Amino acid sequence: MPDSKFRILLVDDDPDLLRLLSMRLGGAGYEVSTAESGEKALGQFTVFRPHLVISDLRMEGMGGMALFQAIRDINSSIPVIIITAHGSIPDAVEATKQGVFSFLTKPLNGRDLILEVEKALKVSAGPGRDLGEVGSEWRRDLITQSPIMEDLLAKAKLAGESGSSILLLGESGSGKEMLAKAIHLASPRKDQPFVAVNCGAIPEALLESELFGHTKGSFTGAVQDHAGLFKSAHGGTLFLDEIGDMPLPLQVKLLRVLQEKEVRPLGSTRAIPVDVRIISATHRNLEKELAEGKFREDLYYRLNVVSLELPTLAQRREDIPLLANHFLVKLTKKNRKKINGFSSEAMEVLLAAQWPGNIRQLINVVEQAVALATTPVISADLLKSAIRDNPEKIPSFAEARRKFEQEYLVRLLQITRGNVSQAARLAKRNRTDFYKLLQRHHIVPTMFKS
Structure with missing residues (x-):
């Protein structure tokens, strides 16, 4: 067999x-x-x-x-x-x-x-x-045909095998947790736990207990011992999402755990050894946070051994049809609806949208369209009402060329301060042809002489 x-x-x-x-x-x-x-x-x-x-x-x-x-x-x-x-x-x-x-x-x-x-x-x-x-099992859940993403995944695999701490950067909804899980699966720790925590979603008073654990009676409401996420991830990977939202006092304690490789639960006098690989993520500009004193420099360099930045959905538009069809298959099955696909006009709407919410927004839009669809093909109108933003207008070839020519000619005249002969030589065009180009774009050279 x-x-x-x-x-x-x-x-x-x-x-x-x-x-x-x-x-x-x-x-x-x-x-x-x-x-x-x-x-x-x-x-x-x-x-x-x-x-x-x-x-x-x-x-x-x-x-x-x-x-x-x-x-x-x-x-x-x-x-x-x-x-x-x-x-x-x-x-x-x-x-x-x-x-x-x-x-x-x-x-x-x-x-x-x-x-x-x-x-x-x-x-x-x-x-x-x-x-x-x-089949590249480690990246099975990452759907892409984008060269930008393929380059990122190649780096992610190498980083995963290395064991170094990794910092994932990227906008909200761009798939940082999914990439973290893939890195874990590409690492020697793949058979051990992968534990994720959103540092911005847990109140500061509870985050320390959630990460490091506590003993029974250590504070009001602590009715039993709690192991904490570091101990739960022992031998595996701990993913600290939105690390930029972690309060400064807790950053000090996290740094100590990373340096000493042991945690001390709240209310305990005994430290517990932990073997955990850290992957962290943020949508914030941590270098700006460092400059403003909102993030510790020593912790930053401890977490940022390898840095990987996820592209926005708008930067990987070639993945939109692939992702949209994937979500459609999953959601039609979940909703028990018979929908065959998107109309060509609907796909154009998806490709032109700005996607400020990235992949998370795309999932939401497809889910709404599936819920409201009454025909076997999702229409453009259904998606327009779900997206509710100003689509990014993709210019025609003629429009793009005209814009480029105009900007190029203006730049040349700025450099040469309106000297047409010199600008024509830089453009490798004769003076007569260059004047015709200027007239076509209604550009007056004397405007640049000052």
Whole structure:
């Protein structure tokens, strides 16, 4: 029986065939996830992180080849098997030319399918490669195809393996806790506890007890001993979210714990050794807080051995369709509604929105749209009322070019103080052409001579 770590994403708009193939592959020892459309499969892809995709060729909406192209854009190393009832030699040749692993015709022979799957998975794993690394288990919950995020995740994995303290920076709602959990899973401590606490959400009077613990009777209401989060995270990772909100007196005590590697619960005279890796996070500018005396410099350098900054959702717009479809799949299942996807106009609304609340806001918008949707496709109007902000207008190519030319010409004339001949030489254009450009943009050189 094959290794249970191998995951297969099965895509077909025929529910009976989907169920039959799922049973066959599950019976052969594979972990199987199913999708009834290409759009839903794409939403599941980055969450399920399959080692292999098997898809029907012809489906309503996104077909098998369109799904293959989308998958290849995200991860070109994942093999795809296409199945069809309309198979032909030219189709198969064209599909394999484009990179499809193989092309199977219905009705499928169960034994042939399993053999083809085994061959594809050997290609996916590669000779001598660790099966656990194929799906990158540590980052399964982080959905992205953004180069900025991929670069961040590469650094996060190295930082996770190092054991150093890590400070995560980024706006609220950008996914700092999810990244912290992924770093924990990429570390040697992955089998030990991951404990998270929001330092800004707990009153100052209770935060010390929550972190370090207390003994019975140490204060009013302490009716029993409490271990504290440091002790709960022993051997693993403690995630201190919104560390910038921690009061100064408590910062002193936290620093002492990090230096001495032991905690003393409130009301106790005995210190308890703790082995905890610290990941902290904040949306605040801690360097500004240092300058204003609101954050201790020695604690800052203790926590900030490695610093990673999460991009805003607006900085990773290429992830918006992927994230939106992922949340749609989860929320339609939770609400037991039949929604197939977003209209093209609705997706344009999502792509143009400003997203000040980042991923948290996107989840909220999709959830509201799912709750109020009365059709199988989410409309643009439904999203506009949910977003309620001024969309970021994406200019046309002509508008962007005109703006660039105007700013460029103004900058040249500022540098040369209105000397057209000198500006034309810097632009590597002859003087006549340069004057025509100035006239086109209604720029008068004499305005810059002073």
